[in-house]
């Protein structure tokens with residue numbers, strides 16, 4: 001049974017004009033998006049662009065300082081954070097990992113491990129797992145309690161390229177078999193696009209968003225040309241156009257300095273491609289002087305600001 005994205009249904013979670021401010025600085029601002037049942041939404045953006053802050057706000061771990069977050073009543077969230085506080089010096093089996101935060105029936109545990117391909121490893125020690133197996137174990141833990149919304153912060157950490165493809169295939173299959181909504185964070189759009197309905201690109205605010213081109217998603221196209229061709233179809237150059245200064249102010253490419261970066265402040269200019277062209281200085285977590293181009297598949301209907 002398959003559950004295609006259904007944007008008509010009432011969203012599981014929706015963010016409207018959300019802003020989070022810390023130490024006098026907006027970490028994110030003006031963030032709008034929603035995730036519906038059966039939909040995979042991916043947040044991409046450079047380091048420090050507010051992806052984790054945004055998902056934590058979406059699931060209620062952080063409160064927005066402006067705007068609002070609406071969650072479906074009784075929403076069950078399965079969250080795989082970017083970092084996990086595990087004491088690696090103590091032995092920990094997969095079975096124990098699955099029940100660390102609460103009891104779980106043998107049946108639900110077995111079904112979750114089966115879904116991620118780890119059913120034979122119940123007694124394996126987490127310390128000895130490969131990067132890909134560890135990510136799968138975390139995913140099993142998150143899906144075992146049958147969440148309505150699965151939130152994965154960088155699910156391919158420590159995973160090689162072929163393992164990455166396998167993990168995104170798994171994410172898509174979890175969506176297809178359970179119909180849950182999935183909110184993903186990724187640095188890299190190359191692989192994730194194949195398993196995404198909507199991409200939201202963050203750089204302190206939503207700088208572009210959209211669905212992958214319909215044709216590159218169509219089964220016929222992929223069957224005819226293969227998934228590599230589907231990826232090559234929609235490469236676009238992506239370039240941010242402002243600089244976050246150490247004091248939190250923003251230097252725009254037109255030379256203007258503003259207190260915040262905001263899509264409607266008149267300093268963000270449309271491009272053919274879409275550029276990140278800014279320096280995030282010390283104290284900003286964006287320490288790389290990144291004038292970088294990512295290769296992304298072109299999301300249809302994207303908005304450049």
Ligand SMILES: Nc1ncnc2c1ncn2[C@@H]1O[C@H](COP(=O)(O)OP(=O)(O)OP(=O)(O)O)[C@@H](O)[C@H]1O
Nearest residue numbers: 022027046047048049050051052053054284285286
């Ligand atoms: N509690 C906090 N107080 C002050 N600043 C914070 C806090 N949490 C996060 N930040 C800052 O907010 C910015 C956004 O952080 P966030 O972790 O959301 O980014 P990210 O896009 O997930 O980054 P990465 O790709 O590196 O994981 C960073 O500059 C970070 O240093």
